[in-house]
Amino acid sequence: MTKKKFIWFTALLALLILCIKYSDSILGFIGLLWSLITPLLMGCVIAYILNILVTQIEKIPFFHKEGTVFCKIRRPVSILGSITAIFAIAILVILIVIPQLVQAIGVIVKEIPAVVSEINLWLSSFDKDWPQLQEFLESLNVNWPQILQKAASYLTNGLSSVFSSTMYIVSVISSMVVTAVVALIFAIYILSGKEKLFHQFQTLARTYLKKKFYTGMSLILKTAHDTFTKFIVGQCTEAVILGSLCTIGMLLFRFPYATMVGTLIGATALLPVIGAYLGAAVGAFMIFTVDPLKAAGFLVFIAVLQQLEGNLIYPRVVGSSVGLPGIWVLAAVTVGGGLGGIIGMLLAVPVTATLYKLIQRDVQKRKAALEPETKGGLSR
Numbered sequence: 001m002t003k004k005k006f007i008w009f010t011a012l013l014a015l016l017i018l019c020i021k022y023s024d025s026i027l028g029f030i031g032l033l034w035s036l037i038t039p040l041l042m043g044c045v046i047a048y049i050l051n052i053l054v055t056q057i058e059k060i061p062f063f064h065k066e067g068t069v070f071c072k073i074r075r076p077v078s079i080l081g082s083i084t085a086i087f088a089i090a091i092l093v094i095l096i097v098i099p100q101l102v103q104a105i106g107v108i109v110k111e112i113p114a115v116v117s118e119i120n121l122w123l124s125s126f127d128k129d130w131p132q133l134q135e136f137l138e139s140l141n142v143n144w145p146q147i148l149q150k151a152a153s154y155l156t157n158g159l160s161s162v163f164s165s166t167m168y169i170v171s172v173i174s175s176m177v178v179t180a181v182v183a184l185i186f187a188i189y190i191l192s193g194k195e196k197l198f199h200q201f202q203t204l205a206r207t208y209l210k211k212k213f214y215t216g217m218s219l220i221l222k223t224a225h226d227t228f229t230k231f232i233v234g235q236c237t238e239a240v241i242l243g244s245l246c247t248i249g250m251l252l253f254r255f256p257y258a259t260m261v262g263t264l265i266g267a268t269a270l271l272p273v274i275g276a277y278l279g280a281a282v283g284a285f286m287i288f289t290v291d292p293l294k295a296a297g298f299l300v301f302i303a304v305l306q307q308l309e310g311n312l313i314y315p316r317v318v319g320s321s322v323g324l325p326g327i328w329v330l331a332a333v334t335v336g337g338g339l340g341g342i343i344g345m346l347l348a349v350p351v352t353a354t355l356y357k358l359i360q361r362d363v364q365k366r367k368a369a370l371e372p373e374t375k376g377g378l379s380r
Helices: 003-021 021-056 076-123 131-139 145-162 166-192 194-208 211-252 260-266 277-289 292-322 326-379
Strands: none
Touching: 021 076, 021 166, 021 211, 021 260, 076 166, 131 260, 166 194, 194 211, 211 260, 211 292, 260 277, 260 326, 292 326
């Protein structure tokens, strides 16, 4: 081992020992630093999402007439319009989706005891209709009614406890509101001077990074930006279409809770692939508490709607724009959900699509480079 390598090894070992010894202080500092930069990171995310709307608003023709007042106020109007649109959606969610979800939970909590009673009656009828099955269940020495009662009590208490900690919820919401306000202000500053900021970062990158590395990073960031933008627009559009079709279909077939379930499925459809199924499962249970036969009909309706959505709507609205095969979408959602929950599910598809496009482009580039050599070898 050379003297230089020995010095580096010693320094790294000393740094590792210090990190282990003062791990509590280091973790506390990291936590404090994270709490400080969280509003700034949120501001960057908000600015990125708002920029999609800002770009579309700025494409309106009368904003491009030079010398007019519209050209001068193009950016402020675009930012204000984008924020207004986001707030309108948020208010719509607060006034429609959240009450519907709260009502849905209330329906489930209210109807669980009745469902358990019906299941108990159904189990008790086994000795008349299915004597062999009744003998098998009795041989297991399991008190099924007691298990059902415990499960119902657990579900009811668990769902009710969500609304019990009022002060904790208020404090969390207050903290979130303050963070959101700071993030929104930061996002407005980013959008106001986005061209200048982009030019500054580009200049820094070209100055301090090697040309080959800069070119590669530019390609990666451009591909990621294109993929994320198309995914956000496509996923929101697909969720609105699916929620609307579900609500209209349920009204036509006279299923109960049509608006509530349609809104729920539209909201959960923002999660790729499995989101709509989660909403449909809750909706089916709610309808089952009213009419089991209609619940079965609702499941058939959802199966047909999902086939329509999977084969016609999603490939055209999201799939073709993201450019990721269905098997990889399912794999990405599964792994992303396991690693990061809901946030992981949302990020998994565009991240995987970006990697897929980059690998696909690299493979095509390598194949194109090998073809002349292959032809040259054959000609010789």
